[in-house]
Amino acid sequence: MSIARKPNPARRSEQSRQAIFKATRELISEVGYANVSIEAIAARAGAGKQTIYRWWRSKAAVVFDSFLALSEAGRQEEMMLPDTGDIEADLKLVMRATVTEFADPDFEAPIRALNAEIINDPDLAAQYREKLAGPVEEAKKARLCSAQRAGQIAADADLDLVLELLYAPLYQRWLHRSGPLTPEYADALVDLTLKAFRP
Amino acid sequence: MSIARKPNPARRSEQSRQAIFKATRELISEVGYANVSIEAIAARAGAGKQTIYRWWRSKAAVVFDSFLALSEAGRQEEMMLPDTGDIEADLKLVMRATVTEFADPDFEAPIRALNAEIINDPDLAAQYREKLAGPVEEAKKARLCSAQRAGQIAADADLDLVLELLYAPLYQRWLHRSGPLTPEYADALVDLTLKAFRP
DNA sequence: ATGTCAAGACGGACCGTCTCGTCTCGTAGT
């Protein structure tokens, strides 16, 4: 019968936590996710390895929390999407912005790594949906709901399905590098999705 | 100026090649992709490590070829999709079959691993598209083209886009485990896609 | 006292390279 003694979070060093986050982010952008080791993170952060193993299950978990800490710091009100009343124009704006974001090299490496881990790690996937994807999707669904009330989208449409139709093709094309991500492509996805869900 | 001497494929041992494929497949199903090492493959196959390093760039490449060898062996004419003249019924049949396939545990582990590698390895991604996804997509596009000629799909529809709209949501939902994969879901995707591309 | 901390030693797994000696070829000399 193992005891599985758990660490006491109240006594945790916030300083070490932040140093580990910072070191993790720096190392990833310097050498790439795959080449980052726990040892290297500890060394750069001036932390003991045990401090990392005590609080995280895996490298992926450390990396995830590192970026989560960043995104929580920089995000407050921007959770509201534009609502001009014209769902087509609003969606095209947002989708074009996503396409632009995906073209940013700084964005590319960590997100690819995160997605690769998520595929094989159900726990991480759940955490990702809850902490990162979830809030963003809620905002998008709020905008879609507004369009639904305005009669621009079928009243019985499943909004999760709308989001999947909108984003999954874009996402897959980017991950698989199976085609170019252009503003025209973004527009086409919006047009097709709106047609599919037209009242 | 480095010489980069390349091995001569004519002198390659087919016996070793097959033994390595077999060992790779066995090990993956026994201990999982992540826990398979090149050393273990070589040992099980009765091959020298150098024989593997000579012919493959990475573990992912070995694994990829191992499954490619399998699929090439077992695939002949089945590249033709059903064509009853009713594109909706035909697509639903195929999509439901895909959903069923994705529920198979034997199918799950290797495909997840392959997708994770593909995300971070552009070379592997290109090879995947060319050798595995490509032929299948061609068959699907052939069926869609037939529907296009029959006026069931808009004449100016981009068939690659049709496939993306059909499969990307399904694929993403499976990879991210973000929802259930039911026959009803498969049907819904077909209905929506056909509506989006209606003439 | 108790528990976290930084530092780092430790045994073990694999990595990717390399060095052996063996085996199988194609080729050139007899």
Place this chain on the structure above:
DNA sequence: ACTACGAGACGAGACGGTCCGTCTTGACAT
């Protein structure tokens, strides 16, 4: 035709590294 030779792939495994995850130590905080 027969044989000697060299090139190159082969199995085996030694080698120096890196990183893993655990464990130990002594300092420090509560």
